[in-house]
Amino acid sequence: MPDSALGSYPLPDIRRLEQFVAVAESPTLAVAAQQLYVTQQALSTAVRRLESELGVTLFNRQNRGLHLTAAGEELLRSARPLLTGARHLTRAVREADADSTHAFVVGHSPALSGAEVFLLLERSIGGHPTQPVTARPAFPSTFVDELHSGTIDLVLRRGVDTPEGLTSAVISYQELRLAVAADHPLATPDRIAMSDLAGHPLIVWAPERHSFYTDFLVAHCRRSGFEPELRINRVQGTPPTTAVLVDPDACAFVTAPAGPVHGGRVMVKEFTDPPLSPIQALWLPHTVSDFRTAVLNSPPARLSPEGA
Incomplete structure (x- = not known):
């Protein structure tokens, strides 16, 4: 059993760690060597030295291929942020030296x-x-x-x-409101309850299970007792309140202040119990x-x- 104290474990060589990541992410050793401007033999030797330093096998070398072991998978998962952190450190040190x-x-x-x-x-x-x-x-x-x-x-x-x-x-956290076209049935009430949205299409910017925000909105609808009909906004990059100008039958969750927008063509309504978006x-x-x-x-x- 290895000593559980972190100080008893060797530190991986950063250069070899970078070479390992290149090998793990490349289709072949030859491609990785070309990317790093080293020979295949030098790259293979560097990986074996890293395995020796860590005391583990990182690749299964079978059928003329390199396949990550469980230890290799764990190293690859953790190596990317570690290498980025090392680059951040280098930049910070140089900026401190240059007073920039x-x-x-x-x-x-x-x-x-x-x-x-x-x-x-x-x-x-x-x-x-x-x-x-x-x-x-x-x-x-x-x-x-x-x-x-x-x-x-x-x-x-x-x-x-x-x-x-x-x-x-x-x-x-941010309170959400509802945007509807000025002639939409929900434009008349002073305040909107979540249950009032039942039967009205809801515009979102990404499908369910592809966006936390969409999942968050759908969950609020379900907790209010109805299954929302989702429509994906086909115009991206404009203010959310414009979505109901493109699809006037639908409504959209927004963070704009309550009141008329877009020359009165859209109304933003307060909720009686507003969802809080993290x-x-x-x-x-x-x-x-x-x-x-x-x-x-x-x-x-x-x-x-x-x-x-």
């Missing part, structure tokens, strides 16, 4: 507007007057890769589940950022309505 700071890039899902993102960051921006900050949209299909590549430093989205290999925290931050483990810490440590609160 890179722009902290916040990617946000399309479900959050730029105005809402600013409200979430405002206190941290005020506390870091020399920190450049860039906020830009990041789609769910790409933000994991963008975090690992270092093109974004933090993701803000509506959600609570944590993708594998990332770290997360819920940093705020806003989640996602980032890479093994990384350190004072600005990110400030964002995460801001007291959780209900975010003000968009545009209010």
Whole structure:
């Protein structure tokens, strides 16, 4: 039995760890060697040395192929964020030496507007007057890769589940409202109950089980006693309130303030018991950022309505 104390285990060589990941993610050893500009023999030797350092077998070498063992699968899963963390460390050290700071890039899902993102960051921006900050949209299909590549430093989205290999925290909550066309039956009442939505199509931006936000909305409908009819919005990238201009029979959950919008063609209605949508931050483990810490440590609160 190995000693359970972490200090008794050897540290993996970062360069060999990078080479292992290249081999594990490439179709052949030859392709990995070409990507790394080394010979196949040198790459094979590096992998065997890493196995010797760790005291495990990382690949089953059978039928002229390389197939990850259980230990190899675990190393691959953990190595990606560790390597990214090492790159973050190198950048931070160089910036400290040069007395410079890179722009902290916040990617946000399309479900959050730029105005809402600013409200979430405002206190941290005020506390870091020399920190450049860039906020830009990041789609769910790409933000994991963008975090690992270092093109974004933090993701803000509506959600609570944590993708594998990332770290997360819920940093705020936001009241939802309902947008309907001005001539929609639900445009007349002062306030809307969730059960009033029964029988009216609901516009969402992604199918069920493909988006936490959609699943969150569907769950609220079911708890209110009805199964929603979902329609996928065919216009992406515009304010959520515009969805009911494209599909006037349907309604859409939004965060805009209550009242008329789009020249009175759309009405935003308050709920009697509004759903609270969680806003989640996602980032890479093994990384350190004072600005990110400030964002995460801001007291959780209900975010003000968009545009209010």
